[in-house]
Amino acid sequence: MIRIEGLSFRYGEGDFQLQIPELSVEAGTTTAFIGPSGSGKTTLLNLIAGIIKPETGRVETRDVEVSALPDPERRRFRVTTVGLVFQEFELLEYLSVLDNILLPYRIHSALDLDDSVRDRARSLAERVGISDKLARYPRRLSQGERQRVAVCRAVLTDPPLLLTDEPTGNLDPVNRERVLDILFDYVTESGTTLVSVTHDHEILARFGRVVDFRDFHVWGEGDDTGGGA
Amino acid sequence: MTDTLYLAWRYLAFHRVKTAILVAAITLIVFLPVGLRVIVNQSSRQLTARAEATPLVIGAKGSPTELTLNTLYFSSDVPARTTYAVASEVTATDLARAIPMYVRFRVQGQPIVGTTLEYFEFRGLELAAGRQIAVLGEAVLGSRAAEMLGVGPGDYVVSSPESVFDIAGVYPLRMPVVGVLDFSDSADDDAVFVDVKTAWVIEGLGHGHQDLSRPEAAAGVLRREGNVVVGNAAVMQFNEITPDNIDSFHFHGDLSGFPLTAVVVVPPDQRSSALLQGRYQTSETNQVVSPSEVMDKLLGTILTVEKFVIAGAVTVGMATLATAFLVFALSLRLRRRERETLFKIGGSRTAVATVMASEIVAVLAVGVLSALVLTFLTQRYGDVIIRALIR
Known part of the structure; x- marks a missing residue:
């Protein structure tokens, strides 16, 4: 599903440098990236999603070398192949819950917003228990409800790859479990590949594989790969 | 998109x-x-168009702007009064037509313009409904005034008291509306036109009351001295001029001394205009103004x-x-x-x-x-x- 080879990335002229000689994630698996702040976990998610490009090396997702795609193609790839969930939910305050879920279809011309998409959005909302809040604005939702909206938005396009960045970082234990249940149920049912950045060691048991960015030690299913972050 | x-x-x-x-x-x-x-x-x-259509205005000494605005636009700032004698004097010179104007009172904010039938001819005002003023007490309304007041021929308008606290002041006069003018897109559309004598009646210079020689008016008699009958405060004054009481309306004093706010003067040519202006330039009590000059300054x-x-x-x-x-x-x-x-x-x-x-x-x-x-x-x-x- 994801293959990374000889990757090197640096923000401008800063000290931070991410180097990953090799890393692969198999399709349909669940992987957690852990490590201290600033170790490059989120940066790697952005590289996999094609939001940023590496200085050197390859990032390949579903046999597509994302890092080599021109900007429009990378955006098209992102909107059709990747679902993103952020720690701060990143919902638009001026859009209703339904419009927030439909946002990928409004922001990219490659996707056609029709009734079937709206029906799917409603169905997802019902599944995560927010169907009665579709007309509300995000500020009138609880943290847990907001993250559920963000999950719906991320999976609306039925992406084969779901990237989540601290999806439970702002949630209380009850909502954390609920959101994780939703994510893992979805992943199990759809066969979607899940890669998640987290600081929460309590949830690591749910993942099939954990990649530690501290020493770039990888354990769990699959082979270890060396490198440094 | x-x-x-x-x-x-x-x-x-x-x-x-x-x-x-x-x-x-x-x-x-x-x-x-x-x-x-x-x-x-x-x-x-x-301002220019109406001023240019009004050759000269004579009024009492004072602000030329106030005089012009009141005469042309019936503004609520009433200039110092001149007298009806001025209109007679101008007419007597044969140098111009004189149209008396008395613009002081209001009907619910609409100006009452006391003038003569010559004014309508001078401004080219045509009737849209009804007829012209024929007798004392009748009113013809400008189109917008009729619309604002919601009246037409057959209805009545009542002059507004200048101050509700002035119990000795001007009494309201109920006036039948006999005509409504065509829209002229001018200040005339907002006016309630009456004969200048009707305006004097509103001012209280003319009035009608019970005939004190009749038995039913006995309560209003203060004393009789030969042929002179002196009325008391109980004498009923008419607040409307009707065919039945019109004969009882009369004016006390000499009409030539009655007030006007202005006299619109329409000389037939430049020479007459110059002569008239020369005549009033030296007047101690009156002034003659050219509205177009006043408006140019304004x-x-x-x-x-x-x-x-x-x-x-x-x-x-x-x-x-x-x-x-x-x-x-x-x-x-x-x-x-x-x-x-x-x-x-x-x-x-x-x-x-x-x-x-x-x-x-x-x-x-x-x-x-x-x-x-x-x-x-x-x-x-x-x-x-x-x-x-x-x-």
């Missing part, structure tokens, strides 16, 4: 107060100088003021525009994360910028459009506004 506009619309609708303030600011920036220009153009055209002042106002409006406009620009800039800055989110989930930087640019363009467009609508309304109803301001 539809989705981009939808997102922009949702943003503006969600922040409706901020949007409304920005739209109002843009509207004012555009409308203030443009609207002012329109008003000044219309007022100068209107317009000169208005244009000077307009320049200052426009300069001020432009300065304020620039400051407001800079503030609006700052609001947009700060808003864009505050929305950096939103832009990043849209970009991360697949929106191009151009599409994201288009959403935000659409919001700015929409605010500017609605602001300019509102200003254009206001300008159109100002143009459409400018005459009414100007007349209301003058009154």
Whole structure:
């Protein structure tokens, strides 16, 4: 599903440098990236999603070398192949819950917003228990409800790859479990590949594989790969 | 594109107060100088046209502007009174036609213009309904006055007391409306025309009351001294002139001493005009003014003021525009994360910028459009506004 080879990335002229000689994630698996702040976990998610490009090396997702795609193609790839969930939910305050879920279809011309998409959005909302809040604005939702909206938005396009960045970082234990249940149920049912950045060691048991960015030690299913972050 | 506009619309609708303030600011920036220009153009055209159609006005010494505005536009600032004798004098010279004007009273804010039938001929006013004034106490209304008061031929209008606390002052007179004039797009449309003598009756210089020689009026007799009957306060005065009581109406004193606010003078030629002006230039009690000269002076002042106002409006406009620009800039800055989110989930930087640019363009467009609508309304109803301001 994801293959990374000889990757090197640096923000401008800063000290931070991410180097990953090799890393692969198999399709349909669940992987957690852990490590201290600033170790490059989120940066790697952005590289996999094609939001940023590496200085050197390859990032390949579903046999597509994302890092080599021109900007429009990378955006098209992102909107059709990747679902993103952020720690701060990143919902638009001026859009209703339904419009927030439909946002990928409004922001990219490659996707056609029709009734079937709206029906799917409603169905997802019902599944995560927010169907009665579709007309509300995000500020009138609880943290847990907001993250559920963000999950719906991320999976609306039925992406084969779901990237989540601290999806439970702002949630209380009850909502954390609920959101994780939703994510893992979805992943199990759809066969979607899940890669998640987290600081929460309590949830690591749910993942099939954990990649530690501290020493770039990888354990769990699959082979270890060396490198440094 | 539809989705981009939808997102922009949702943003503006969600922040409706901020949007409304920005739209109002843009509207004012555009409308203030443009609207002012329109008003000044219309007022100068209107003031000049009516002034040029009124050759000379004679009135008591005082403010020429007040005299002209009251005579031409029936403004509520009543000039010092001259007398009916002036109208007779002008007529006696054979140098011009003299049209007496007494513009002091109101009917619910509409000016009562006491004059003669010559005024209608002079202004070219035609009847749209009913007939002309025939006897004392009748009124003919301008088209807008009829509309404002909701009356027509067969109805009545009542003069308004100048002060409700002045119990010894002017009594209201109930007047039948006998005609309504055609729309003339002038101050005449707002007027309630009566015979000048009716205006004097409203002032209390003429009145009608019970015939004290009749037995039913005995209670109103204070004393009898030969043929002279002196009435007391119980004598019933008529507040309406009807065919039954019109004969009881009479004036005390010499009519030539009765008040007028002005006499419109219409000389047939320049020579007569010059002679008349020369005659009144030396008068100690009266003045003769050329309305077009008075209006030219007034317009000169208005244009000077307009320049200052426009300069001020432009300065304020620039400051407001800079503030609006700052609001947009700060808003864009505050929305950096939103832009990043849209970009991360697949929106191009151009599409994201288009959403935000659409919001700015929409605010500017609605602001300019509102200003254009206001300008159109100002143009459409400018005459009414100007007349209301003058009154």
